[in-house]
Amino acid sequence: MTTATADLLLAVDGVTVDYSGFKALDGFSLTLGRRETRVVIGPNGAGKSTLCDCIIGRVRPSAGRILLRGEDITQKPEHAIVGAGICRKFQAPGVLAALSVAQNLALAARRDRRWWKALGTGMSAAEQETVAAVLAEIDLAGRREVLAGTLSHGEKQWLEIGMVVATGAELLLLDEPTAGMGPAETSRTAALIRRLAQSRSVLVIDHDMRFVEELGAQVTVMHQGRFLFQGGIADVRADAQVAQVYLGSHR
Amino acid sequence: MVELMRRRGLPWLLLLAALAAPFLMSGYDLNLLARFMAMAILSLGLVLLWGHGGILSLGQGLFFGLGGYAIAMHMKLADLPGGSLPDFMVWTGRTALPGWWAPFASPAFALLAVLLLPALAGALFAWSMVRRRIGGTYFAIITQALALAFATFLISRQEVTGGFNGLTGFQSLFGWQLADQKVGRGLYWLTLALLCLGFIGIRALLASRFGTLLGAMRDGENRMRFLGYDPAPYRMVAFGIAAFLAGLSGALFTLHAGVISPAMVGVVPSIEMVILVAVGGRMSPAGAIFGTIAVCYARDFISSSFPDLWLYLLGALFIAVVTLLPGGLAGLVRQRRA
Ligand SMILES: Nc1ncnc2c1ncn2[C@@H]1O[C@H](COP(=O)(O)OP(=O)(O)O)[C@@H](O)[C@H]1O
Ligand SMILES: [Mg+2]
Numbered sequence: 213m214t215t216a217t218a219d220l221l222l223a224v225d226g227v228t229v230d231y232s233g234f235k236a237l238d239g240f241s242l243t244l245g246r247r248e249t250r251v252v253i254g255p256n257g258a259g260k261s262t263l264c265d266c267i268i269g270r271v272r273p274s275a276g277r278i279l280l281r282g283e284d285i286t287q288k289p290e291h292a293i294v295g296a297g298i299c300r301k302f303q304a305p306g307v308l309a310a311l312s313v314a315q316n317l318a319l320a321a322r323r324d325r326r327w328w329k330a331l332g333t334g335m336s337a338a339e340q341e342t343v344a345a346v347l348a349e350i351d352l353a354g355r356r357e358v359l360a361g362t363l364s365h366g367e368k369q370w371l372e373i374g375m376v377v378a379t380g381a382e383l384l385l386l387d388e389p390t391a392g393m394g395p396a397e398t399s400r401t402a403a404l405i406r407r408l409a410q411s412r413s414v415l416v417i418d419h420d421m422r423f424v425e426e427l428g429a430q431v432t433v434m435h436q437g438r439f440l441f442q443g444g445i446a447d448v449r450a451d452a453q454v455a456q457v458y459l460g461s462h463r
Numbered sequence: 464m465v466e467l468m469r470r471r472g473l474p475w476l477l478l479l480a481a482l483a484a485p486f487l488m489s490g491y492d493l494n495l496l497a498r499f500m501a502m503a504i505l506s507l508g509l510v511l512l513w514g515h516g517g518i519l520s521l522g523q524g525l526f527f528g529l530g531g532y533a534i535a536m537h538m539k540l541a542d543l544p545g546g547s548l549p550d551f552m553v554w555t556g557r558t559a560l561p562g563w564w565a566p567f568a569s570p571a572f573a574l575l576a577v578l579l580l581p582a583l584a585g586a587l588f589a590w591s592m593v594r595r596r597i598g599g600t601y602f603a604i605i606t607q608a609l610a611l612a613f614a615t616f617l618i619s620r621q622e623v624t625g626g627f628n629g630l631t632g633f634q635s636l637f638g639w640q641l642a643d644q645k646v647g648r649g650l651y652w653l654t655l656a657l658l659c660l661g662f663i664g665i666r667a668l669l670a671s672r673f674g675t676l677l678g679a680m681r682d683g684e685n686r687m688r689f690l691g692y693d694p695a696p697y698r699m700v701a702f703g704i705a706a707f708l709a710g711l712s713g714a715l716f717t718l719h720a721g722v723i724s725p726a727m728v729g730v731v732p733s734i735e736m737v738i739l740v741a742v743g744g745r746m747s748p749a750g751a752i753f754g755t756i757a758v759c760y761a762r763d764f765i766s767s768s769f770p771d772l773w774l775y776l777l778g779a780l781f782i783a784v785v786t787l788l789p790g791g792l793a794g795l796v797r798q799r800r801a
Binding site: 270295299307309327330 | 671
């Protein structure tokens with residue numbers, strides 16, 4: 213990939229994560245341009261979720277750097293990384309069950325997180341606007357006041373994608389957004405991500421090949437914490453090394 | 464409809480009864496009620512901190528004690544003819560007032576100490592913990608250790624703290640004679656007013672975005688952190704407010720009880736404070752107030768007839784609430800209505 217520096221948003225540079233001797237990431241590198249969508253695939257345990265953990269500061273790498281717009285964010289506090297424009301959807305939906313759909317989005321949409329600014333009630337005009345726009349985008353406008361805990365599994369996944377979007381992040385990390393979804397829901401999710409990707413960068417992790425195809429993006433293949441292959445979905449399908457890794461892991 | 468009016472009317476009826484209590488009760492009974500209302504102010508803080516913040520403090524006795532001792536030190540000094548020492552210091556052979564006692568002679572300083580010292584100490588302590596992401600059981604154990612250390616300090620430094628017996632024998636507050644019935648009633652109404660203010664304030668805080676965020680950080684700490692929130696300042700503020708209310712509670716309690724001692728601030732009373740709130744309902748300010756007053760009456764009744772029985776009963780009560788009634792009395796009322 214040759215991404216001009218001006219268009220470069222994220223650079224993961226030789227990152228290693230060491231779990232007492234076991235390297236979940238082993239000198240892994242990846243670059244992502246502005247408004248680029250990238251799919252990362254790889255067998256279970258390849259290190260895909262660990263890659264997300266490193267980017268958002270949940271796990272600190274033992275070697276390597278992570279740069280956002282050229283600025284080193286490797287050691288920044290988690291909330292500062294979100295503030296810099298990266299937000300992640302976790303593999304298991306983490307919506308706040310006791311709050312309504314709108315409240316979930318509203319707390320993601322808040323821009324000023326200082327506690328004394330939270331002493332009032334209600335939402336600012338800007339927050340209301342963001343919440344309404346995101347609700348329309350994730351197609352949950354009709355469920356605005358419903359408690360998030362009562363949503364179906366698929367709806368929870370969409371709500372959490374919506375929360376990540378509502379933070380205004382320039383880079384979305386979506387870790388297995390279609391986990392537990394049927395084919396119809398998976399297609400809707402692919403369409404949603406394609407719409408979102410028109411105005412931001414998106415890094416999607418998934419195994420579902422049909423879903424990856426629908427996204428129509430470049431694919432990076434990981435294996436045992438290392439880079440294995442990169443290319444279009446057709447190239448990935450045709451590559452013998454990739455086939456071997458996948459066959460090997462499906463014994 | 465009648466049911467609705469009854470519900471709407473009940474809080475006002477109770478408030479009216481509470482306002483009229485000084486004309487309906489003996490001085491002794493009024494004093495008891497005033498003590499229990501003072502305790503309920505502390506319980507409001509635990510509703511915020513424990514119920515909604517998910518942060519269990521087993522050391523509220525420390526902040527209760529800071530407020531109580533601050534006002535008690537002032538009263539000990541104010542009652543003295545100029546230049547002489549509090550009675551217990553004379554008995555233990557001290558010849559000079561410790562430097563840190565002296566400013567408490569000023570009513571303004573003592574009042575400020577009651578209002579600020581517990582809150583600041585609480586906020587500072589909480590910051591040192593939540594900044595390092597210490598929470599849950601570890602946090603609870605550390606608060607417990609604090610209460611223990613405080614009580615131990617009070618007992619071991621008898622010549623400056625009054626030791627095991629604490630501080631007692633107060634005559635007057637800001638020139639008012641405490642034995643005067645009018646002063647007793649005035650302090651009762653003051654306590655009632657502060658309890659109402661605390662109730663309104665905590666309800667407003669819980670209804671604000673701050674309350675929503677605090678609850679969200681309890682239920683989904685990880686999600687909130689990776690949505691860009693740092694839970695530490697929110698938790699510090701919740702702890703500071705709870706410590707402030709505990710200090711106020713301790714000062715008022717000391718006025719009504721006429722004594723503050725290590726037995727009221729250590730480990731056992733700190734745990735008792737949590738149980739009071741669990742019984743009433745840790746999510747509900749109204750529930751916590753009623754639970755506190757009800758259990759305090761029960762303790763007064765039982766421990767005067769069977770002094771050894773109370774702690775066993777309290778333990779059993781706690782187990783019963785935790786296993787059968789996790790929402791406390793307030794949860795029971797809510798279930799009935801639903
Ligand atoms: N906290 C941890 N401690 C030890 N090993 C871990 C930890 N987290 C992940 N791993 C290991 O790291 C490897 C990569 O995990 P992960 O990034 O979750 O893979 P993927 O998301 O690609 O399935 C796995 O072998 C996993 O067992
Ligand atoms: Mg994973």
